[in-house]
Amino acid sequence: MQHGSGPQNYVPAPPALFLDYAGKRYAITVPKFVIGRERGQCHLLLQDPNVSRQHAAVEFLQGYYYMVDLGSANGVGYNGHRVRKKQIVEGDKFEISGHSLTFSFRNV
Numbered sequence: 001m002q003h004g005s006g007p008q009n010y011v012p013a014p015p016a017l018f019l020d021y022a023g024k025r026y027a028i029t030v031p032k033f034v035i036g037r038e039r040g041q042c043h044l045l046l047q048d049p050n051v052s053r054q055h056a057a058v059e060f061l062q063g064y065y066y067m068v069d070l071g072s073a074n075g076v077g078y079n080g081h082r083v084r085k086k087q088i089v090e091g092d093k094f095e096i097s098g099h100s101l102t103f104s105f106r107n108v
Contacts, residue, residue, distance in 0.1 A: 017065050017088065019044065019058070020102040027107075028065070033058040035096065036070075050074050050097035058088065058103075065103075067094050 017028040026033075026044060036042040038053035046055070052072035059066050065088040069075055075082040077095035086092075094101045 015105055016107060017058070018104050018107055020104065021099065025107075028058050028060075031060045034070075035101070036072075046096060046099050048097050048099065051099070055096055056094075064088075067092070072096075 019026040019028060019033075021044065030043065033044070034042045034054050034057045035044045035046065036053050036055040037046055037048060037051045039045060041054060052070070052074070054070050055072040055074075056070055056076050057068050059068050066085050067076060067078070067083065067088055068085045069083065074097050077083070078086055078092070083094075086094075088103050090103075090105055092103045094103075
């Protein structure tokens with residue numbers, strides 16, 4: 001057995017997370033999935049002047065996914081409240097300048 005390659009060094013893959021927006025499904029496959037209007041800098045592009053260039057991100061931190069506001073002007077909404085950072089759970093819906101984003105861990 002090679003040193004440093006045993007099961008104690010095993011890092012599990014993050015669970016699959018999917019984002020549904022405007023009739024399309026996006027798989028979150030990177031540790032920081034950026035949402036905004038800046039072409040070439042965002043994984044999900046929202047063509048809206050009320051959306052910041054890099055508005056928010058889905059970040060995988062310490063085994064959990066979080067929706068994180070990246071200092072946007074208009075914020076990220078969740079259940080009618082503005083949130084800076086929230087752990088994502090099954091079925092969560094967030095609002096970014098009127099754009100609805102829904103998350104699921106099930107690929108159905």
